[in-house]
Amino acid sequence: MAAHREAMAFVATCLLVLIATASGKRTVTTKINYKCDIPECQTGYNGSFANLVYVRAQEESDVLHYAISTIHIPTILVIHTRGDANSQLSVNWEKLMNEEEFNNDSISVSDSSKVVYSYALVFTKLHEYNDTSDAASLSSYPVWNSTKRVVRDFNEFEWMEASAVKGEENSFVFNSTMWTNSTVNMLGQDAPRNYTPSLSFTFRVYADQSRETRLPHLLYNENGTQFDFTLDNFTPAFSMSRFALELAVISDSHKEEMSIKETKSIDDEYTPGIFRVTNLVTRPKDPVDGAFIQWKPVSYQDSPRSRSVATSVKSYELGDTKNVTSLLKTSLAYAYFSDAMFTDSMNAITTNISFGLSKDGSYTKTNYTSWTASVGYGNPPMDKVSLLVIGVISAGLGIPVIIIIFGGLFVCIRKQRNKNYRQLQDVSSSYPQNGEST
Template identity: 35%
Template sequence: MFHNPGCEHPINCSSFKVGYVKAEGPNDTLHYLWDFTQKPSILVAAAPAGSNLTISWSQFKAGNNKSIMFSEEPVYSFGIVLDRIWEYNDVNDSGLMDRKNKNSSYVRALDMENFNWTLSDFANESMDTVDLKVESSSFTSKNSNALISGSIRFVLSAFSFRDHFGELPHLLHSANSTQVDLVLDKLKTNSSFSNSRFALEVLIASSDKVNSTASIVSQKSLDDEYSPGVFTLVHLQTPMAELGKGGYLQWRPVAYVAKERDISYSTETSSYGVTNVKNRNARLNHTLLYAYYCSHLDNLLVQSTIVSFGLKEDGFYKKTNYTSWTFVVGYGTPPNEDFSLLVIFVISIGLGLPALLIIISGIVVAVRRISQKKDDLFLNR
């Protein structure tokens, strides 16, 4: 894990908040860039094996074109920007956000660019796992100078192995993915909103063609072994993901309203499909993705999606003043959940034992009938 890789004086490197993880494979190299200099951004680039990253920090600071470069052209690149936190007044207690309602009495946007992000030291930094913890406890709107109290925290985790994460919702990760935990803790809600809920807007950019589209797919499961009470896995995937060479977001439609992650402290999430971003250069300006794609944005796939947190009759955000949500950003095909050996064993017993009893019962009945026929034949003699 590298912090501001290659940044040296005379540039003031302390103003940059970029983390870099490089995953070397036998056939390719995955480059992960995490940036909290302004809007939180993640870039994933799959490049030929042995490729290296170069950042022109003076150009990056100025927001100029191609300040991020690779020694060999990536086969595929994909990134996200955590663009805005939306607060909406759910007066009807539906749990859903009306995306068409832009009235200030219903919704307000908290632009991530206006948060002051602080990076803590990297945790669990080893060959297997790297965590980056980021927090902001202040927000100042450039338009209204409004101050938002409370904190927003992120934990970004990279792994060198495939497994389920230790905490709920136990998402499946691999060396091809980054896990992101979002926590909204004691955020001061709009005083004019009686029933505040929050939602996250995510911008997606990839090297796919501009006229293509990402898709959101919900996958049902009969097994809730890893996430009790949750039988759905949601994928947002780019067009190339089906061929194993695209990008994806993956999550379970569940959020938690207390630090203790338990089914009793859970609520639902809702997703609203993907839409095209019209003013893409303005929306992505001063982000990691703009620093990499910049002048090519008009020829690339750039879309947005929103995920809201809350369920009808769950008491709104004010009940606990806490919400956490976890998702995975990855390269390739979204991983599918498989039954564990324990579940297979339990299912085998559950199905096999009754079947065995039926077979044994059938044999006993057949033997008794044969015995009765023999007895009847003996009596008749």
């Protein structure tokens, strides 16, 4: 008996090890303003801080290097190296802050031959449009119509010093207090300067895989990061303002058509009523060695998040980067890829993500919008029906089936017993009773 218990314990241990190995876990370290030795990191430049956060996520000899920054323009740069457990990111701060040397190896890794794949997500523009028709569609308001639409380049924003999120490991936030040129152009020279954070990006890098506790409860794994984009009391330009975020995706792969697709899920346990997940994949033919951006088509009009303040998110067709070349040349992606990012050796696209649904009151109803997305390496996480849901379904379907089966068996047994009883009565009645002659 003891030997049997020991064998069972050994099998259980092996299964746990296999599960842990399959799920993967990385050692994650976060360093804000990594090895920065210039004044701009402590005091800022032109009213804006030089923020660069280096996150290193290691699994044996496989390392993901995240360089996330608001220098010039918000950017997530990810470099995947394999075969060198000691691989490190190198940042030349002097070159990074010098526009003439910005693309001259400002960002690199210790051994470039170990790089497997690299990609970048660049936040290029913030679109605002006056949705007087309540269409909740950016396409309904052409960019040339300045009376209905305002476009702000992200290199016009001023950024506060990056800070860690209290109580959350490997999480940090970039806050913007205002925009510069756009404020003057739209509201005039005497417009009050808003020093309260009104636009922010919050990032979370994970060591393993699970599901985020916050709505919309996106899945995450050890190969990615999630970010929240939030507008909170951002001064609108119109009475019926809605916003859209323009993104550029740079992929270190030969020209290959990126794709953006919606997948359906039967599981609404975590986000009731949301049965769709959107995936932008950089290498559709080989997603294992590519990158993805994933989100659910929902944003929130107030904090804390809840179903009652949820509204829609709309994605648009993928386009080229011709109209944002000058912005991309100020991004951290350019500091690493240099001019190669504009050649056939790489792939680059832009797309827009707009927030809002017809009859939701627009942004001006609450002066608040928040949206969450994941950025990662490899296949995007897929929603699966949880054990709880399987248990509920099994109970809902299984109990009636069990009742029917046992009920049928009971009826059959009862009938058989009654039949046997009648047969015994018939047999007993055929024998002579006491006092009767044979």
